[in-house]
Amino acid sequence: MMKNWRKKGGRSWRLVSGVGASAALAMAFSAFGATPPTFAAGQAPITIGVSASLTGDFSSSGIPLEQGYKLWENYVNSHGGILGRKVKIIFLNDNSSTSQVATNYEDLITRDKVDIVFGPYSSLLTVPALEIADRYGYAFEAPAGGGPAVFALKSPNFVFVQPTPVSDTMVSFAKWILSLPKSERPTTAAYATEDGPFSPAMLQTARNILQSHGIKTVYDKIYPTETTDFLPMVLGIEHSKAQIVLLGTHEPEAADYVRDFVQQHYNPKAIVFTGGPEDGTEFLDGIGGAKYANGIMVPGGWWYGEPSYQNKLFVSMYVKTYGGKPTDVPTTAAEAFSVGQVFQQAAEHVHSINNAKIIKALHTYTFNTVQGPMKFNAQGAANGEDFLMQWQHGKLEVVYPNSIKTAAPLFPKPNWP
Amino acid sequence: MSLLLDGIISGILTGGVYALMASGLTLVFGVLEIINVAQGSLIVAGAFLSYALLTYLHINIFLGLILTMPFMFLVGYVVDRVFVRRLRVDRVMMSIMVTYGVALVIDGILTMIFSTSYVHLQTAALNQSFPLAGMRVPMIYVYVFLMSVVFLLALYALLYRTTFGQALRATAQNRNAARLIGIDVDQMSSITFGICAALAAAGGMGYGAISSFHPNSQFDLISRVLVIIVLGGMGNIGGALVASLLMLVIEDVVSTVWLPNWSTLIFFIVLAMTLALRPQGLFGSKEARQQ
Incomplete structure (x- = not known):
């Protein structure tokens, strides 16, 4: 019965879904004490592509990575987006596979034509992902892929959004x-x-x-x-x-x-x-x-009690959305949230989401993140401790x-x- | 010398658990003439069932087998009735695809219920150990090893000391001939798949008691148990036991005494050399290899 109703009444179903989603969004805004923002009329959302390990060996970290990105997306959209435009993140699952992660970024850039890409989890997956991003001239902010193999690529597009290189x-x-x-x-x-x-x-x-x-x-x-x-x-x-x-x-x-x-x-x-x-x-x-x-x-x-930029807000958002205690907030989620913060500040510095301009900004300015302030050198390593x-x-x-x-x-x- | 002995003890204790996990797989190959690549998922499902009983109902993991093994038997029985029995042509190749599909469904269900976080079966014995030959032998390894021995002996008794076992072995030797003498081969196959799943429940509990696991642990497990049954001889339960002990003792001795990173490689060198000399595995028949 339900199946038929959904099939025959597709428009009705979409209407109900839309009303439901709007209600959920409104509740989310009220939960964080904000009013629904207005975005610049006629402007398409800024699309950001991410390959996340939602299954496979890295899934225990890939899921927090997705959570961190989603929290940032929700936060930024509830505060007017970036340059007046809404942010929309497209996630693809790479099953923790080095070949799938490369396919995903290729698809995100050429098929989905995303404006920006953010990094996956682990150095192992970042290497093939960064090679694709380099090929198409995309800026590449990595939340959790800063091993020597990544820096060995000497990519000018790359920054590792953690206080120090992995080594x-x-x-x-x-x-x-x-x-x-x-x-x-x-x-x-x-x-x-x-x-x-x-x-x-x-x-x-x-x-x-x-x-x-x-x-x-x-x-x-x-x-x-x-x-x-x-x-x-x-x-x-x-x-x-x-x-x-x-x-x-x-x-x-x-x-x-x-x-x-x-x-x-x-x-x-x-x-x-x-x-x-x-x-x-x-x-x-x-x-x-x-x-x-x-x-x-x-x-x-990073740790949950760190007195850094927006950290208290991030921790409370995480606990409110995903449950648990502040001590349970995964570091990977904080690292992903930081990637969003860095991109937002870079875009606002140069008033653009053009990748060439973003890359230049990433290597020029100091950025405030939940992991503390970061300034990246030419290799993409931050100067923190x-x-x-x-x-x-x-x-x-x-x-x-x-x-x-x-x-x-x-x-x-x-x-x- | 002390380290060598430590490695051997550790390998034997862990090998027992792998033997239990592999026994169901080799039994299914012997009787049904199929390769059940869902065995890894069935093992992980068994581990999660024990975890659920322990976490939510506080049922001891060993006592919990009274519930998990019959439940998994039913799961195995149904999987055979619904999916495997329908395979009429090219059973070996088709079974790989069908059981891989079953594995993916089980993975998906486990991920939905338990998420992808690693879990571990916590028991009172977990932190207990006793001194032996210069090392402290973890009690949980001993308990799990003994459990494996009991189940393998029970399986042996079932196969070689009962009428049902005779019928099962007849089916394994020649399905058509077994059918001609009045054995319900289809029913035998379903029961065998059920036994395989029940053994996976026990093996999964043993694995979960000594290692962390998550829904995708099946990928590592299935490759290891497949290697074990190839080395032991496909369809041969005694072979699975010997191959498990051999694999784990080699790996643990190399890891403990020499270089852990070489442990798998050394084992595979032994495997390759064995298969070069005996392509049917240590205890396998040439007919099984031809399949």
């Missing part, structure tokens, strides 16, 4: 270790990371710094990305008796490592993950509760650098309960 992410941890009094400073370190263009680069920079200051490497292994059993690496690390452990991970692997360390009763003085522990409840659930997180460290370019966070009694605290820390670091890390 410098663990520098905050290395600096903190070196800031310890010599009598307390660890002398041995273990490194283990999944393969890929992302995590190994992070660990390599930290290892170079620590080794050059006399901290001996006693374990250093790379394992395939599809690894699901981390016990062999944990046994090797434990056998090495390393005093500090640096691990190249995302959230699920980080939780798996913690469980294996707990099972082995292995208590190094410090454990830092390149990624995972910042994911709040998801990470805590994965390791069996906050008591197991005490002392675990993770570097970050990451910080070091640590789980302390169920709360993620900033512990380094001292200028912004919210708590003193727990060192050595408390033993597992």
